[in-house]
Amino acid sequence: MTTIRLHNTRTRKREDFVPISADDVRMYVCGPTVYDRAHIGNARPVIVFDLLYRLLRHVYGPGHVSYVRNFTDVDDKINARAAESGRSIGEITAETTRWFLQDMAAVGALEPSLKGAEHDRAMPRATAYIDEMIAMIQDLVSKDHAYAAEGHVLFRVRSYAEYGALSGRSVDDMIAGARVEVAPYKEDPMDFVLWKPSDAETPGWDSPWGRGRPGWHIECSAMAEALLGDTFDIHGGGNDLTFPHHENEIAQSKCAGHGFANVWMHNEMLQVEGRKMSKSLGNFFTLNDLLEQGVPGEVIRFVFLSTHYRKPMDWTDKKRDEAERVLRKWYTQVAGDETTAPPAEAVDLLADDLNSHGVLTLCHRLSGENDVAGLRGALVLLGLLDDKIPDWAVEQAYDLTDVEAFLSDARVTAMETKDFAEVDRIKTALTALGIEVQMSKDGVKLKAPPGFDGTGLEGVL
RNA sequence: GGCGAGUUGGCGGAGUGGUUACGCAGCGGAUUGCAAAUCCGUGUACAGGAGUUCGAUUCUCCUACUCGCCUCCA
Numbered sequence: 150m151t152t153i154r155l156h157n158t159r160t161r162k163r164e165d166f167v168p169i170s171a172d173d174v175r176m177y178v179c180g181p182t183v184y185d186r187a188h189i190g191n192a193r194p195v196i197v198f199d200l201l202y203r204l205l206r207h208v209y210g211p212g213h214v215s216y217v218r219n220f221t222d223v224d225d226k227i228n229a230r231a232a233e234s235g236r237s238i239g240e241i242t243a244e245t246t247r248w249f250l251q252d253m254a255a256v257g258a259l260e261p262s263l264k265g266a267e268h269d270r271a272m273p274r275a276t277a278y279i280d281e282m283i284a285m286i287q288d289l290v291s292k293d294h295a296y297a298a299e300g301h302v303l304f305r306v307r308s309y310a311e312y313g314a315l316s317g318r319s320v321d322d323m324i325a326g327a328r329v330e331v332a333p334y335k336e337d338p339m340d341f342v343l344w345k346p347s348d349a350e351t352p353g354w355d356s357p358w359g360r361g362r363p364g365w366h367i368e369c370s371a372m373a374e375a376l377l378g379d380t381f382d383i384h385g386g387g388n389d390l391t392f393p394h395h396e397n398e399i400a401q402s403k404c405a406g407h408g409f410a411n412v413w414m415h416n417e418m419l420q421v422e423g424r425k426m427s428k429s430l431g432n433f434f435t436l437n438d439l440l441e442q443g444v445p446g447e448v449i450r451f452v453f454l455s456t457h458y459r460k461p462m463d464w465t466d467k468k469r470d471e472a473e474r475v476l477r478k479w480y481t482q483v484a485g486d487e488t489t490a491p492p493a494e495a496v497d498l499l500a501d502d503l504n505s506h507g508v509l510t511l512c513h514r515l516s517g518e519n520d521v522a523g524l525r526g527a528l529v530l531l532g533l534l535d536d537k538i539p540d541w542a543v544e545q546a547y548d549l550t551d552v553e554a555f556l557s558d559a560r561v562t563a564m565e566t567k568d569f570a571e572v573d574r575i576k577t578a579l580t581a582l583g584i585e586v587q588m589s590k591d592g593v594k595l596k597a598p599p600g601f602d603g604t605g606l607e608g609v610l
Numbered sequence: 611g612g613c614g615a616g617u618u619g620g621c622g623g624a625g626u627g628g629u630u631a632c633g634c635a636g637c638g639g640a641u642u643g644c645a646a647a648u649c650c651g652u653g654u655a656c657a658g659g660a661g662u663u664c665g666a667u668u669c670u671c672c673u674a675c676u677c678g679c680c681u682c683c684a
Contacts, residue, residue, distance in 0.1 A: 161614090179684075187684090194684045224682080313613090316679080322612050323680065341681065365682045387684030388615075394682070417615065418678060425677075455623070455633090460616065461677060468622070471634060506624055510632045560643090569643060576645075587647055594647090 151208050153500045155201075155383070156459060158391060158413040159315055163502055166412065168382050173264045174205050175215045175381035177373045177410065179390055180272070182221040183245035184230045186435040187252050189449075189464060190387075190419040190426055196450055196532075197416045197458040197503070198385045199258040203532055204499050207491070215271070216261040217376045219369060220246055222274045223362055228351055238352060242274075252436040255446035256453075257532040263376060273376060275368040279354045282363045282371040285405055286343045286356075294404040297358050298334035300346030304366075306339040309400045315413060316392035341397055343367050366397035373402070373409075380408030388415035416458045422465050445541045447533050448472045454505035454531060476533070479516055480542035483525040488536070491526035505531065541599060549584070549595040555610055556586075557593040578609040 153166040168174040178198045181191060198216075205214045222242040231238045250260070261271035275282075286302050289295035294308045306312050306320060313319050320339055331338045342364035347353030353360040363371075373381065379402070386395065395413065402409040418425075421432040439449060451472040456462040492515070498507035508527055515524040528534035556575050563572045576586050582605045583598035 158614090181684080182682085191684055197684095221682095226682085316613065318613050318680075339681090389679060389683060391614075392679060392681095397681090415615095416684070418684075420677075457624080460623090463622090465622090467634090471622085475633080504624075506632090510624065513632060564643075567643075573644075580646085585646065588645080589642070589647090596647090 151496055151500045153204065153208060154502050155412055155414060156502050158388075158415050161317075164412070166382075168209070169380060169411070171209055172213055173215055174209050174213060174383075175377040176202065176205070176217070176383040176385065177369070177377055177381060178216070178218045178261075178384070179369055179386040179394065180218040180220050181245075181249055182224045182226060183242045183249065184224065184227045185245060186437050187249050188426065188433060188435050189421070189439065192253070192256055192436050192449065193419050193453060193458075193462065194385065194387050194416050195253050195258050196256060196453045198414075199253075199532060200454070200458075200499070200503055200505060201383070201385070201414075202259060202261070203530065204496070204503070207496060207530065208500070212264065214262075215264045215377060217263060217271050217273065217373065218261045219372050220249075220272060220274050221365065221368060222246070222276050223352060223368075224365065232350075246274075248437065252440065255440055256436065256450045257446060257535075259532070266376075270376065273372045275363070275372070276352075278368070278372050278375060279363065281375045282367050283344075283354075283356050285371045285374070285401070286363075286367060288405050289343065289401065292404060294401075295343055296336065298336075300359050300361060301332075301334060301342055302344035302358055303335060303340040304343050304397065304401060304404075305336065306341070306400065307337055309404050311403065312339075312400050313396065315396050315399055318392065341366065341393065343401070366394055367401060369394075370398045370401040370405070370407075370409075373398075374405075374407060379406070381410055383412045383414060384410035385414040385416075388417055391415055417461045420461055420463045423463055444469060445473070445476075445539060447476055447539055447542075450531075450533060451476055451509075454533075455509055457506060458503055475513075477542050479512065479524060479528065480534070480538045482516060482519070483521050483528065483534070484538050484543070486521050486525050488529050488534075489522050489526050491530035492523045495523075495527040495530055499530065547597045547601050547603060549597055552579070552606060552610065553593050553595050556595070560588065560593060575609055582606070582609075 154163050155166050156163045176198070178194060181187060202214065202216045227238055227241060230241055234241070260268065262268055263271040286295060289304065290297065290302065293305070295302055295304050313323065323339060344356060344358055344361050344363055346359055346361040351362065353362050373384070384395070399409060420426065424432060426433050436449070440446065448469060452464065452468045453462065455468070455472070492511070495508045495511055498504045498511065508531055512524055512527050515527060525534065556572070559572050559575060563569045579586050579595065583601065585596040587594040587596070
């Protein structure tokens with residue numbers, strides 16, 4: 150069996166991956182807070198961990214992998230969005246969740262699944278696990294790892310000696326550098342909220358500490374335990390979550406007596422044209438914006454896969470264009486073929502800490518060798534190809550036979566008279582329309598650009 | 611200030627203790643009426659310094675620079 154090697158943030162080393170149970174390999178990835186469209190950066194962890202999910206399914210079998218990704222549907226940003234828009238929270242979270250799934254499906258991400266369970270249980274909504282969160286908080290309070298104060302419940306960070314191990318910082322350093330306004334009810338500035346009170350307008354649930362809502366960190370700890378058990382294999386997310394989110398998850402779960410995750414994986418951030426994406430720089434856009442502009446999801450995925458997940462990735466128009474050209478070529482090449490197992494070399498590359506770029510390089514080679522089956526298998530493994538070639542890459546059906554004949558006739562005449570003026574005129578005009586003109590001994594061949602509808606041809610004939 | 615990741619040819623981007631991939635662009639050639647497409651060929655780049663070593667781009671340390679995180683942003 151292929152040995153997968155993964156970089157573990159916890160140990161800062163690339164390690165052989167040994168699942169707790171090869172019968173059910175379990176992975177948890179932090180999902181979105183559903184208050185708005187997913188921006189392009191949100192797609193990176195989704196694509197990265199989708200790739201890992203596909204690799205795990207390939208190595209251990211599709212029925213032997215459990216992958217959970219949550220939706221955070223209780224959050225102050227959602228509350229704020231509801232207040233400013235006048236819409237209900239339920240409406241906003243339902244719509245945003247739908248958008249998220251559509252956008253991620255467009256970039257080839259499989260939906261998570263849980264071995265032996267209903268499919269949608271693998272994508273838990275935080276609000277469906279409030280009872281589990283309350284139970285976990287009660288447990289932490291009973292073990293003295295948490296305390297109630299003024300309607301809040303706070304995690305006592307000093308009670309967990311290992312706090313900071315994942316992100317490599319000491320509690321004292323954190324306090325020294327913290328720009329935190331310390332709430333008066335906190336025993337220690339580093340303590341974080343497990344539960345907070347809700348007023349009448351804010352969503353809330355009854356609890357031993359009064360009506361309130363959970364803090365963000367406890368959600369993932371509770372849902373991971375409920376769905377994957379108290380010890381599982383891989384926990385993933387963007388590297389901006391390493392601290393404090395993942396550090397806090399570890400503290401909560403470990404103190405509750407769970408083994409929690411063995412391997413921690415973090416993807417690097419995404420930049421746009423060399424700069425951090427932000428609304429103030431005007432380079433902020435959503436996945437949906439790109440899709441609406443006609444950028445195919447496969448092209449977006451290709452660009453993401455062309456940089457290793459642990460390196461910063463830059464989204465540029467140049468990369469987008471190049472990705473489209475390459476994919477169009479490959480898709481044309483593998484069209485009509487049957488999908489077979491991916492080349493072992495492709496699997497090995499991916500197994501080496503997800504060397505997706507290496508697999509793309511291999512695809513270039515397979516394409517050059519015209520190894521259609523290998524190329525197709527590799528593309529399927531990468532999630533760049535399903536059963537059929539995407540519509541945008543299918544050779545355009547626009548019939549140019551008449552034009553080909555017309556040009557061919559003119560060319561035959563020109564060959565005799567040695568006067569190529571008319572042929573050149575036609576060629577130039579066709580090229581201006583975006584049509585690719587190929588002339589050889591065998592005759593004339595024309596290729597219409599994507600979406601060509603014949604407009605402008607009357608001026609040529 | 612602390613912590614983390616990164617720095618490879620014109621651009622993108624892999625990888626390796628000892629001849630550095632691959633893609634794009636460029637250049638040369640084949641082919642073509644000319645092109646396009648295709649094919650062939652072509653590039654002495656590994657941030658700087660010190661150390662370990664017979665030998666380092668690859669390991670260690672230091673410096674510089676870039677990016678991210680430091681209470682809820684993937």
